[in-house]
Amino acid sequence: MVPWLRSRRLWGAVGAAVVLMAAGVYLARRSAERRPYKRADFLLGTFVEITAYGPRAEEGVERAFAAMREVERLADPRREGSDLYRLNQNAGRNPVELDSRTIRLLALARTWHARSGGAFDVTVAPLVRAWGFDPEGTPRLPEPRAIAAARALVGGNDLVVDARRKTAFLRRPGMAVDLGAVAKGYAVDQAYAALRKAGVASALINGGGSSIRVLGSPPDRDLWRIGLAHPRSDGRAFLAVLLLKPGQSVGTSADNQRFFTAGGRRYSHIINPATGYPADEAILFSVVGRTAVLTDLLSTACFVRGPADGLELARSTGTEALVYTSARKIKSTPGLRAEDMAP
Numbered sequence: 001m002v003p004w005l006r007s008r009r010l011w012g013a014v015g016a017a018v019v020l021m022a023a024g025v026y027l028a029r030r031s032a033e034r035r036p037y038k039r040a041d042f043l044l045g046t047f048v049e050i051t052a053y054g055p056r057a058e059e060g061v062e063r064a065f066a067a068m069r070e071v072e073r074l075a076d077p078r079r080e081g082s083d084l085y086r087l088n089q090n091a092g093r094n095p096v097e098l099d100s101r102t103i104r105l106l107a108l109a110r111t112w113h114a115r116s117g118g119a120f121d122v123t124v125a126p127l128v129r130a131w132g133f134d135p136e137g138t139p140r141l142p143e144p145r146a147i148a149a150a151r152a153l154v155g156g157n158d159l160v161v162d163a164r165r166k167t168a169f170l171r172r173p174g175m176a177v178d179l180g181a182v183a184k185g186y187a188v189d190q191a192y193a194a195l196r197k198a199g200v201a202s203a204l205i206n207g208g209g210s211s212i213r214v215l216g217s218p219p220d221r222d223l224w225r226i227g228l229a230h231p232r233s234d235g236r237a238f239l240a241v242l243l244l245k246p247g248q249s250v251g252t253s254a255d256n257q258r259f260f261t262a263g264g265r266r267y268s269h270i271i272n273p274a275t276g277y278p279a280d281e282a283i284l285f286s287v288v289g290r291t292a293v294l295t296d297l298l299s300t301a302c303f304v305r306g307p308a309d310g311l312e313l314a315r316s317t318g319t320e321a322l323v324y325t326s327a328r329k330i331k332s333t334p335g336l337r338a339e340d341m342a343p
């Protein structure tokens, strides 16, 4: 063997170079995994932003947006021929055959109408319209007569869902369904499933700040830190920072998303079907739970029920919740994981 091949110094240097190269490759991969792929798009009436990490991020995000667009296509009541359009058009006439995703969503809405004691009611659409909170409307104080007339057309028990036949039916003419309180959460779950299926291991799906779900853990941490925008700001950015475990979701309903003031009072877009008036005992209600569809519909239901009943509804459902009451106090379920709570 030639003398230099036997040199220990040389082999030592080669060894060190190999180790350094391996470390370089490893670090480059780590930083690629930590560098997020981000995309935002206007969807279901709000900005949805997805942040994903890892080599499959871009493809996963594209597929996630496609899945969300599908939900938007089904649930838009204004688009002629959409599932919701046909359901509403045929109110009081006949059942209509719908996509299995729409049926699932409507069946879930029926279940939670009952479990929330009627607080959550997707047949609230005539009231939403009477108050001008529909996308074409101008929010304003309606005449008491108009509220009574709209209230007579609301009733979750008259939404009939036949899961086997995949049909749904609104029993009375003039009734209509509005999925504004739940479609975004459902879409976020569809995005979550698409990201997972594409092989993405870490991502944050943010539906306009009001419906969020996380996939896996963030880079270099166990939990995701989600800031809840302060609904009255007062110079503070966040009302609280919630900690989410892999797969968890947070849904938020608040009175600053759509509202108007009249006679010194604030009227917001979440309506108590029992009174026909906007619910006003809470400023903000956030619910943390397993899926985005659940936390979206529960945050609306809890907002209507008010602080004490709402927290109890969340707790009894196996979710955690935080409420910012009209008296400007923060209350939460005992198991909620949060930081920096400042009313």
Ligand code: AMP
Pocket: 119, 120, 121, 122, 124, 128, 133, 178, 179, 180, 181, 182, 210, 252, 253, 254, 257, 269, 270, 271, 272, 273, 296, 299, 300, 304
């Ligand atoms: P969210 O921001 O998720 O609480 O949803 C609020 C939207 O749901 C409103 O803009 C209405 O379109 C609709 N909505 C209002 N009140 C109710 C209610 N009591 N049950 C179900 N949906 C409602």
Ligand code: MG
Pocket: 180, 181, 182, 251, 252, 253, 295, 296, 297, 298, 299, 300
């Ligand atoms: Mg909701």
